[in-house]
Amino acid sequence: MSVHPPIQVERVSKRFGKKVVIDDVSLDVRAGEIFGLLGPSGAGKTTLVRMIAGIDQASEGTIRVLGANMPNLGAMKRIGFMAQSDALYGELTALENMQFFASIYGLRGKKQKERIDDMLALVNLTDDRKKPVHQYSGGMKRRLSLAIALLHEPDVLILDEPTVGIDPVLRQSIWAELERIRQRGTTIVVTTHVMDEAEKCGRLGMIREGRLIAVGRPDELKQKAGAETIEQAFLTFGGARR
Amino acid sequence: MRVMAIVVRIIRQFFRDKRTLALMIVAPMFILLLMDLVFNGEQYKPAIAVSEHVPDMVVDKLKEAGAKVKELSEQQAREQLDDQDIDAWLEMNGSAPHVTLEGSDPTANQAVMAAVQQAFQSMAPKPPFQLKTTYWHGSSDMASFDYFGPVLIGFFVFFFVFLIAGVSFLRERTNGTLERLMATPLRRWEMVAGYMIGFGLFTTIQASLISWFAIDGLDMMMEGSFGYVLLITFLLAMTALALGMLLSAFANNELQMMQFIPLVVVPQVFFSGLFNLDTMEEWLRSLSVIMPLTYGADALRDIMVRGKGFSAIAVDVYVLLGFTLLFMVLNVVALKKYRKL
Incomplete structure (x- = not known):
């Protein structure tokens, strides 16, 4: 495994026509972690993971996955994607x-x-x-x-809302599964709009209206926002409070 | 190989969907059979009423010419013409015959006129010489179905393959599997090639069965080689396949795919030689150049009616190949909508 983080997103923007869907997002995903992208639907989570998976191309900025500039067919062989x-x-x-x-x-x-x-x-x-x-x-x-x-x-597993519409018991077992996969060394990126699921991620990126408003461990984020729950933290970072 | 993975998958899907499989093969045969029954039916027997002044000899000749004849008074004849019980009313004013036609059905009109003319002609003195007719192609007992047939074979192969390929590929787009595949290292050309080969296998079987049914089953006129017929139907099917896939990129659902039928498929029927285009404006006629079915129908007619060999259909073969390749390339480009790479 290279010293570089397996996923590097640098100043990435994505526009569809005039509409800016992703606005200047930079983040690194570290090897062997579960990185959660948290945000309401329409925030741009899917667009971001699609670019990481190599399906879409960034309008600006670069995305490197496993050392290759995306989109790259070689890197895509080592990515697992669940739409x-x-x-x-x-x-x-x-x-x-x-x-x-x-x-x-x-x-x-x-x-x-x-x-x-x-x-x-x-x-x-x-x-x-x-x-x-x-x-x-x-x-x-x-x-x-x-x-x-x-x-x-795959070395990198990208999951777009894997538990949407799934009953709580099954959701539990999927997360347990993801944890087992992570322990075997796979880097996982998962999007979700369910706040309590976000707690299970190693680190979190909060996305709102195409902007990355906060990155960090769930407890870190809560502490920084002075909030009890992830949901409150999200509101704080999103500028709804204060 | 990744292309083979797609081929295997398409074949498996086909066998799961027996109805589509049947539609591709049985439906064209069924319609060809109907066409055969309609166009190859017995000749129309006109019902002609005659006035009492018409000589018996004329009546006999009319009957010989295939007409159903009965004697009516003028009053009855008028009523029956009005009720369409008879097709014509023949009376004699002195020695001059006069025919009143019911007139609303051209087929009936023609049949009446042919019978009447034949009846009076046979009474005239024989002409000093008789015209000898030789058929360069075809024969005197060639039915109009024999002339339409090759175009119809081409059309049905084209139509059903276009529809099924379009809808299948559309389904791949709408249920997300196409996008999912674009998240794999599958190359765009591999996707197109997989589809062409997978569907190509089926269309080969389909085209063979339809051609065999038309030629052996319906006894359609067949002067040339069956192999060439297969070659042309196969190429037509591949063109339709690539075109259907391509157009599915511009449809959001099955209904929108159907909307391409009047736009893309039906005009080809009119321009491909089913109807004579010689009376059409020159510029309008030249539209047929861009229609694949024109070349397929032309080649099939050359083979089946005129019994020609490869040199006569070579241009058609190359043009159809060209269309197929062009549409395939455009498909690869159109997939960029899903993935830039």
Whole structure:
């Protein structure tokens, strides 16, 4: 692992036409941490992670992931991405979906089978692997999406609202899963608009109207804002109070 | 290889979606069959009423010419013309025949006139020589379906592939999988190539079955080589595939994809040779140059009706290949909407 942080965002702005969606954001994500991007919907979280994942290009500034300027296909091989909506092929089974994405990442033969079996077991879908995905519940689809994002053992995992619309029990288990993945050395970026989820992140970036208003550990941020909860801290940094 | 991953996936999806599979193959056959029944039906038998002054010989000749003949008074004839029970009323004023046509159906009009003319002609003295006719292409028992047929084969292959490819690729856009794929190292050209190969396999089967059904099943006129027919239908299908994918970039949902049918598909029918364009304004006629179906239909007609070989269809083959490549390149460019790289 290089000495540089795996994700470096430097003075990045993104405009769609005249609308500024991301405004001069700089941040580093350190190796092996869970970095949370917290903000209301429409704040620009998705746009930012899409740029980090290499799908979108910054209008200004640079993004370096694993030492490469994004977008870069080489770096994208080492990134796992889970989109906000489940991008799955409903008529195919879970297994077939995984086989497809595994081959896209160049996994084949025995290695492919091993990884698929491992990931299915990890998200607890082994018994349902031969069901077509359109029969899956929302939670099962989310878990399958997560398993697919992890298939190629990415060094960086980017998750866009992974727990939206998921029941609390399942949400708990996904976060436990993320923690296990992190312990194996994967760097994780996760977006959320749920304040109590933010507490589970190693560090947090608060985003409001395209601007990064605060970065730090959850307890640090609360202390700095003199707030009891993350939500209050967010309001303070966002300029709603004081 | 990543392209193969897409091919395998498309094939799997196809087998899950049996209805679409059936639509691609059975629907064109069904419509061709209907067309065959409509255009190859028995010749129309006109119902002609005659006045009592019309000689029996004329009546016999009319019957010989295929008409249904009955004798009516003028009053009855008027009523039946009005009720469309008869197609025409024939009377004799002295030696001059006079026909009153019901007149609203051109097919019936023509049939009446042909019968009447044939009847009176056969009574006239024989001309001193008879015209000998030789068919350079075709034959005297060629039906109009034989002439439309090649265009129809081309059209149905084009239409159904265009629709299904467009909707499939659109679905990939709308359900987020395309965007998800753009977060993988998959290259844009690999995406397009995967689709072309995956769908290409199916369209090959589809085009073969449709051509076989039309030629062997419906006994459509076939002078040339079946291999060339397959080549052209395959190329047409690939053009439709690439064009459907491309246009799906400009549609936000299935309904908007359907809106391309009157814009893109239907005009091609009019310009591809189903109707004679010689009476059309020159500049308007030249529009057909940009329509893939023109080349496909032209080549299919050359092969099936005129029995020509590769040299006659070479230009059409190259143009169709060119269209396919052009649309593929444009597809790769259009995917930039999802990822710049």
